[in-house]
Amino acid sequence: MFNYGMKISCYSDKKANEQKVGWHLAGENISYEKNTVRRDASFTRFYYTLTWEYEFEFDNDAVYFSYCLPFTYTDLRNDIMALEND
Numbered sequence: 001m002f003n004y005g006m007k008i009s010c011y012s013d014k015k016a017n018e019q020k021v022g023w024h025l026a027g028e029n030i031s032y033e034k035n036t037v038r039r040d041a042s043f044t045r046f047y048y049t050l051t052w053e054y055e056f057e058f059d060n061d062a063v064y065f066s067y068c069l070p071f072t073y074t075d076l077r078n079d080i081m082a083l084e085n086d
Contacts, residue, residue: 002032002050009066014058023069027052 007025015021030052039045
């Protein structure tokens with residue numbers, strides 16, 4: 001889906017503290033492509049590489065990237081309970 005516009009999930013400590021923005025979608029020129037590293041001895045399956053560009057907004061910031069929006073076990077339990085109660 002990255003090749004069709006899906007973005008990387010990003011979290012910046014400084015952006016969260018200064019602008020109250022938590023996890024958000026970010027990144028440009030995102031690409032997910034097959035590379036040359038083989039996954040098994042049959043030489044038919046390959047690994048893939050995810051690449052993207054990101055412009056850091058703040059100096060001395062801790063920035064985290066995730067394949068998808070992270071959630072806690074508590075969030076998962078609450079979602080399941082809501083589905084069960086529906």
